[in-house]
Amino acid sequence: MKKLALHWKIIIGMVAGVLFGALCVQFDFNQFVIDWIKPFGTIFINLLKLIALPLIVASLIKGVSDLQDISKLSKMGGRTIGIYLITTMIAVSVGLLIVNIVQPGKTINEATRIEMMEKFGGDAAGKIAAAEDQKEAGPLQPLIDIVPDNIFGAASSNGNMLQVIFFVILFGVGMILIPQDKAAPVKAFFDGLNEVILKIIDLIMLAAPIGIFALMASLVVELPSVDVFVALLWYAACVVFGLLLLTGIFYPSVVKILVKRDYKFFFNGISPAQLVAFSTSSSAATLPVTMERVEEHLGVDEEVASFVLPIGATVNMDGTALYQGIAAVFIAQAFNLDLSLGAQLGIIMTATLASIGSAAVPSAGMVMLVIVLGQAGIPEAGLALIFAIDRPLDMLRTVTNVTSDAMVAMLVAKSVDKLGEPKVKEWDDNYHPGE
Secondary structure, eight states: OOOOOHHHHHHHHHHHHHHHHHHHHHTTOHHHHHHHTHHHHHHHHHHHHHHHHHHHHHHHHHHHHGGGGGGTSHHHHHHHHHHHHHHHHHHHHHHHHHHHHHOGGGGSOHHHHHHHHHHTHHHHHHHHHHHHHHHHSOTTHHHHHHSOSOHHHHTTOGGGHHHHHHHHHHHHHHHHHSOHHHHHHHHHHHHHHHHHHHHHHHHHHHTHHHHHHHHHHHHHHHOOOHHHHHHHHHHHHHHHHHHHIIIIIIHHHHIIIIIOOOHHHHHHHHHHHHHHHHHHOOHHHHHHHHHHHHHHHSOBOHHHHHHHHHHHHHHOOHHHHHHHHHHHHHHHHHTTOOOOHHHHHHHHHHHHHHHHHOOSSTTHHHHHHHHHHHHHTOOGGGHHHHHTTHHHHHHHHHHHHHHHHHHHHHHHHHHTTOBOOOSSOOSOTTOOTTO
16 A cells, blocks of 8 residues: 655645634634644644754754865865856745735734734844844944854854854864864764654654644634635745746746756756656655756756765755745744844845755755844744645755756856757757757
């Protein structure tokens, strides 16, 4: 008998949680759900918060230290990282633009919002206090706040994760600059630690159906207003629209304009990798297919593909960054928290850096969202609002991530004169790329 895939289990848990919560509301078992069901959802969120710090440390150090070949391919390496950072910042900016225009969290009515503020008022008060402190600080205070004076102190709170990211990047650069024989034991340790952390995430995700069941049941019991679910649908629509905008318009347009290869050529070449990405929700699992399609069907030289794409699977998470920006503002809107321009610029920076640290495995973006929320001072408990539909959105995010990897590989190959004709042509003799 074929084993049921995790995403189906999550969807079943989501539906069962909604139905169970609705049933408990009808029979006035609300307190039973709060006392005996909700704690399992809380435990699941705590597990995600627990793994956030070691995940970003292990994954980001591994990603940065893997750039040791940058000494041989400095030109290629600099352009690769630069383009990846630019596309990620564009992605999260697009997400913020969409969510500020649509404002899906504002569809929640005032009565429901008051309920939510009462339940999570402590977090909201902390956000207000932090905002007041921000107003009194100098213009360069955000820059000062990035650099920690005590890494152990910074690591003690998810709200200081940007400081941890700064230290981790500095640590990774230091590993690159010392002799390889000296760095090898340290790199081997963090490579091994990264594998352990990924396995722990696998174990945590086994509990996802139960955690989501508990979260949804408690959400229905505590916030039985239909407008929460309407807002959730609007939120999902914002994410999907943003991902489609990047995948279907922005990336192929960049290829068309800068690489002179048309839409049909690009999508014919990368579409099988996109389908694998959709089904696995993992950039890492899709990497072999992505490399084969980029080399054989898009004409990127093997030297470029073997350098750019593995790095992309680790640090280039455009879909994840877009989703994190939308999710953070949506949750803030749901709690009636007005984020200033400075706060949203902070989200762009944090989401960009956090997406670099996102492991190329399913649902790692949700773990990194905890970092973005904590850094922006948005109640982390709001994660319960969006977790229910995270899996299908995760599948679409991975498609965007892989498509972006392929586009960047073509741009870098073109810039270093390593882009040729594909080894496997998928058009007739009268068809030429760029026409």
